[in-house]
Amino acid sequence: MKLLVCVSKTPETTAKIAFTDGDTQFDATGVQFIMNPYDEWYALVRALELKEAQGGSVTVINVGPASNDTIIRKALAIGADEAVRVDAEPSSSMFVAQQIAAYAKKEGFDAVFLGKETIDYNGSEVGAMVAELMEAPFVSYASHMEMDGDTATITRDIEGGSETVEVKAPFVLSAAKGLAEQRIANMRGIMMAKRKPLKVEAPVEADDLAVAVHYELPPKKGDVKLIDPEDMDELVRLLHEEAKAI
């Protein structure tokens, strides 16, 4: 199978989040970046498992500047065969999806894997957009998948349970927890990654259909309110009127 895995760069989970330019831009100053865990732990690893079991190749793709090469090299160190970086700022989900779909159509992949969402913007959009642009089926939140010939049987998480669907290649899959287990790059893999091809492609023409105009941080947590254990009425009133929990 010829597999394409989309890897995104996200802030490290404990990074302090701030905005600049009148709360219209994310402030990357001092922020450490990592590969989006859903891409790395589940989408990439399941693709590698399929390649190891059935042969084929795994290509990783990222849309971003040269500073993204660290996470791309990490994907190669974990086991991807080759990488491509579309040299452009990932300005919106649609822009990114158009780049990925253009490359996927050009190279003819059997399947495109990506995480169910990135842990920064939580869009869950790119996969569906890529599928639409490729005119291929899209299966989201996959927690288990098997391939038999050109047919994939995919179990996906749904509210309160799971659903199993069948699709024929080519298809797009978004990966959730359970699809695979995290792999750690070893030193030999890291050294081999230095010799694997990392192609840089120019972006195709694409539009941002949606533009972020404002960001806001969640309100700071207030102080804990201590209620007299005897005063149940006040506790109930606060839970109802302020916390709106009951």
Next chain:
Amino acid sequence: MPDTGQAVNGTIEKRAREDKFQGHDYYAIDELLEDDHLIARDAVRTWVKQEVSPIIEEYAERAECPKHLYKGLAEIGAFGPNIPAEYGGGGMDEIAYGLIMQELERGDSGIRSMASVQGSLVMYPIWKYASEEQKRKYLPKLGNGDFIGCFGLTEPDHGSNPGGMVTNIKDDGDAYILNGAKMWITNSPVADIAVVWAKDEEGKIRGMVVEKDMPGFSAPEIHGKWSLRASITGELVFEDVRVPKANVFPEIRGLRGPLSCLSKARFGIAWGAIGAAMDCYDSALRYSLEREQFGRPIGGFQLTQKKLAEMITEITKAQLLAWRLGTLANKGKATPAQISMAKRNNVHMALEVAREARQIHGGMGITSEYPVMRHMMNLETVLTYEGTHDIHLLITGHDVTGLNAFQ
């Protein structure tokens, strides 16, 4: 031989508590590193969080060696990462090696010691000094963890003065007869092979590979350590051991052989100590923001801030020292005296950071709920092994004055 990897009181399970460690890079030194350095550091950090942090306190408390980690260390490539890949190493540079040691010691100095010995004190001398046949025989198995190695230089009566060793070999046809004893040998009770240094009949120091099954060779464990409790330490005892001549390093003579290995290991310790210091600082910083006294977090008090500010200052200085040393080492230009300075400075720094971090944690700092007391006890060993704190000072003194103060 005691099977110390087995739990005495049942199996040790992984703790559920999360290891929240984050790296600290106050001077953006990451910008001086290459992609493969960052990926290697990240990989080992992830491995330590998954495999070491959840079990280390309990192994240390029980003074047991988590022997299953030898295989894990091999799988991530922590054994001889700077040995060429064709001989079973990782083919990485010295900075990558340093960062791997840093991350392992962030977990525990004993775990770092397991890897330091295997890579710098066993694989390195075999790669550097053994015959091609010996290299092919031992290095791949050491690299993949099938063999565990140890290094015999120190003797009961010869620590800082290894040249006074009494362990010796006598020519006996196709073999040498080895007699003597070595002390404070990391990994020895579980080792398959030992790189041993002994004097020949001309009084010249020679190196050789001794295999555990050779008659007359034993490796009893040393008990009762209050430091490096998760690392296994022992003796090496040789009673008329016949060592085939093919196992003796053909060319190298004199102290230069073992000292070159120690330079490699000390280089790794200079980096490793930063890991232990960062873990203590990280824990103290987090604790100081959570722990409240007099109605506010203790991190808001001047005396706590003084401790934290001095810790991160000293850690940053040590990081720069290590980075520069690594850059020199990559060019083959790091001198043994420069390595001594970094080892001495960084280990002492880490011990001071551990002590200050312990104070910030108050009573909690002496428990296994937090890593600082374990690191502090470990660092007491690291301060004097691989050249004591004082001996490294005299190496610097010798280097700058040209006058030898040892004798």
